[in-house]
Amino acid sequence: MSDEQILKGITRILVDEFEIEEDIINPEATLYDELELDSLDGVDLIVMLENEFNFKVDRKQDEGTIRQMRTIQHIIEFIKQKIA
Amino acid sequence: MSMNRVVITGVGAVSPFGLGADKMYENLCKDNNAVVNLRSIWEKHVSDLECWVGAPVAEPLNEKEIPRKYRKLMGRTAFLAFFAVREALENARVPEELLSSGNVGVSYGSSTGSIDSMTDFFMEIFRTNECHQLSSGIFFQVMSHTAAANIAHIFGVTGRVVSPNAACASALQSIGVGYEYVKYGMIDMMICGGVEELHAYTSTSFDIVQGTSTKFNERPQQTPRPFDRDRDGTVCGEGAGCLIIESEASAKRRGAKILAEIIGFDTSASGEHMSHSHAESIARCMRSALRNANVKPSDVDYINAHATATVLGDMHEAEAIAEIFGEHKIPVSSMKGHIGHTLGASGALELVASTYMMRDEQIIPTRNLENPDEAAQALNLVSDLKPTKLDVIMKNSFAFGGINTALLIRRYKS
Numbered sequence: 488m489s490d491e492q493i494l495k496g497i498t499r500i501l502v503d504e505f506e507i508e509e510d511i512i513n514p515e516a517t518l519y520d521e522l523e524l525d526s527l528d529g530v531d532l533i534v535m536l537e538n539e540f541n542f543k544v545d546r547k548q549d550e551g552t553i554r555q556m557r558t559i560q561h562i563i564e565f566i567k568q569k570i571a
Numbered sequence: 572m573s574m575n576r577v578v579i580t581g582v583g584a585v586s587p588f589g590l591g592a593d594k595m596y597e598n599l600c601k602d603n604n605a606v607v608n609l610r611s612i613w614e615k616h617v618s619d620l621e622c623w624v625g626a627p628v629a630e631p632l633n634e635k636e637i638p639r640k641y642r643k644l645m646g647r648t649a650f651l652a653f654f655a656v657r658e659a660l661e662n663a664r665v666p667e668e669l670l671s672s673g674n675v676g677v678s679y680g681s682s683t684g685s686i687d688s689m690t691d692f693f694m695e696i697f698r699t700n701e702c703h704q705l706s707s708g709i710f711f712q713v714m715s716h717t718a719a720a721n722i723a724h725i726f727g728v729t730g731r732v733v734s735p736n737a738a739c740a741s742a743l744q745s746i747g748v749g750y751e752y753v754k755y756g757m758i759d760m761m762i763c764g765g766v767e768e769l770h771a772y773t774s775t776s777f778d779i780v781q782g783t784s785t786k787f788n789e790r791p792q793q794t795p796r797p798f799d800r801d802r803d804g805t806v807c808g809e810g811a812g813c814l815i816i817e818s819e820a821s822a823k824r825r826g827a828k829i830l831a832e833i834i835g836f837d838t839s840a841s842g843e844h845m846s847h848s849h850a851e852s853i854a855r856c857m858r859s860a861l862r863n864a865n866v867k868p869s870d871v872d873y874i875n876a877h878a879t880a881t882v883l884g885d886m887h888e889a890e891a892i893a894e895i896f897g898e899h900k901i902p903v904s905s906m907k908g909h910i911g912h913t914l915g916a917s918g919a920l921e922l923v924a925s926t927y928m929m930r931d932e933q934i935i936p937t938r939n940l941e942n943p944d945e946a947a948q949a950l951n952l953v954s955d956l957k958p959t960k961l962d963v964i965m966k967n968s969f970a971f972g973g974i975n976t977a978l979l980i981r982r983y984k985s
Contacts, residue, residue, distance in 0.1 A: 506639045525640070527707040534704060 488570065490514070493540070493563045500535045514560040529553075536562070542569040577753045577834075578983060580827040581663025581815035582923045583655040583764075587808050587910045589630035590654055592662075595920065596927040599909050599935045600956060605629060606791040606806050606911050609771075616690075616771035622783030624791040626808030626911030627769045641725045646685025646712030649721040651916075652766040655811035656722050659762070663815035663827060667727070674759040674821075676730035678749035679719040679766070679813075680741030681915040686770040688712035718766045718811075730758050736915070739879070740838070740970035741765040742812055743918025747836035747978055753818050760817035764919035769809030773914070777807060780846050782881050795880030795912065796939040797905035798889065798947035805879040808911030812919025814926075819985075831926050831980040834963075835864020841973035848884045853975050854891035857965065860977035861895075869899045870963050871979070873934055875925045877967040878905030879912045880939075886946040888967065893949035900951040902959060908938030918968035918976065929961045929982055 494514060501507040507522055518524045524532065533544055533553065544553070549565075556562055586595035587605030598605070610623035634642055634650050645653070656679075660670075669675055683689070692709050696702055711717060716734030723732045731752065735744040742765025749761030767773070777783045784804040787794035796802035822829055837859035841852035861868060874892060878885050892903060906921045913920055928934055936953040943952055962982045969975050 523640070527643070530707040538704075 490563050493566050494559065496539045497536070497559060497562055500532065500539060504535060512559065514558065514563065516559050517557055518559070536566060540566050540570055542566070575754055575756055575818035575820065576832060577750050577816055578819050578822050578829045579814050579816050579831045579833065579926060579980070580822050580829055581659040581665070582830065582926060583658030583662060583813040584810065584920055584923050585628055585651050585655045586810045586920055587626035587628055587913070589628065591658065592923050592927070596924055599906060599924055602909070602938055604792040604909055604938055605808070606794060608788060608791050610788070613771035613774065617775050620771070620775060620778050621785040622774055622778055622804065622806070623788045624784065624794060624806050625769050625774055626806060626913070628809050637725065641721065643708040644711035644724070645721050646688035646717065647768040648681055648685040648766055649712065649717050651768060651809070651811040652679060652718040652722055652764070653725060655764060655766070655813040656726070656762055659813035659815050660726065665760070665815060669760070671727040671729050673729050675728055675762065676749070676752065676758050677719045677723050677728050677732045677762045678735065678745040678752070679722055679762065679764050680735045680737065680745040681718050681766045682736065682738045682741060684713040684715055684717040685768055686772050687768065690770070690772070722762060728762065737974045738970040738972060739912065739914050739917060740968040740974045740976045741915035741918070743922070743966060743968035743976040743978055744838050744974070746814060746816070746919065746922065747838055747976060749816055750833045750836050750978070753816055759821040760815065762813065763816055764811065764813035765915045766811035767809055767914040767916045769807055774807045777805060784880065793939055795907050797876070797878035797880045797907050797937050798885050798943050798950070798952055799940045800942045800944040802880040802882065802885065805881055805907065806911035808913040810910070810913040810916040810920050812916050812923050814919060814922060829983045831929055832983045833978065834866065834981045835860045835979040836977070837863055838974065838976040841975065843973055845973065846971055848887040848969055849973065850887040850890040852973065853888055853969065854894050856975035857891060857895055857967065857977045860965070860979055864979040866963055866979065868896045868901070871896065871901050871965050872959065872961045873928070873964045874901055874903045875921050875964060875966045876903050876905045877969045878937070879907050884969070886944070888969070889946040889950055897949055902934050902953045902957065903950045904934060904937045904953045906935070908940065918966065922966050922978070922980070925964045925966055925980065929964060929980065932960055933958050934961070
């Protein structure tokens, strides 16, 4: 799956579920500052990404990576790693 | 410790008649009833209810007016409360910066958190035996202080935030607690009230203990029937009421319009029974509230009764009122025949209606009261919209758990 395809899926979730304007969503966009998500949104976003891209987060193994994610590109990289 | 005079400077209501305190009052004055048959909705949840009538809020709420960052943490209970509180804050002209000054608090109760959200929560777990897919916001919709916490969150309130949850006495107890905080100088202003979300499971709780009206499923507008000999139980309703209360000094400082003064309150328990009302303890609570207000029974111009139209509850309240006020023939009425029993919201909605009655110098009669039962015959039950000078009003609310509350308001004079 290409970065563009993954970005498209992430964008759909952010627009439909988090009511974020599509024009501010891009790989460099920061999750907490520019997109104004909070830690609770982060929890919900992970579940939605699991469903969208058909992977499962291992809380113990992935916790550190998830905590360090700051941009959409970080999410794209994480998803690529999980579905590889 | 300073003792402040405590005044009401704003009101808001979401009632079974829709959004707005004015709308509720207009419908009460027109003797309208908001009870409808909900069988087609409720039987999907519970198939063997005896009571199929309820009083839901008749108007859709536009939750999208609330930014998502707040909305995601709110269920219907918090939504209803939000619209009542927003109206009351606007009505009282409370500036935004005052809300986060630390001198404003929230005292706002309900019987439970959102039942709709609670249902989603358990349905998902029962269906999957997993919690993973549940939204992170659901707990904040379900928690018992969801209304108070969400109000504080949305409006940026930084003073004390409490949620007295005492079923049907939640609102009046919340207002009473707020009154005491302001009276004793602990805070300048409190956003007070109560809320209840109507769900099949709400009515189920009353159905189980045979407290609901069951004979009027096909004639919903004729029930509930407070103090009437043919009353057969209560009808659960939905809504949220809010009163902005503050010290007289705070109101004067801001140039706020004062709607009424709160002069006394008490809450106490019967210590007798979890579900039965108890005339002696109701009388004790009302007497204590009168003492707290420093007024005599003969000073009271009107009693807005709890009177939910249960057989025992109305009888016990009538006995207690007759014992204390009997010789003075103080006018009495109940709003439940119009809007049903809005449970955790009832004390606030009915107190809001009482402030309007005081303003307009008239008493709204009890709807569906045709033949007062024996115990109620000792009371001066108002049967028509009655012009009356109202200087002092007593409001009663009682609840499961043997919880009694009584609060008095007076026409404000500086």
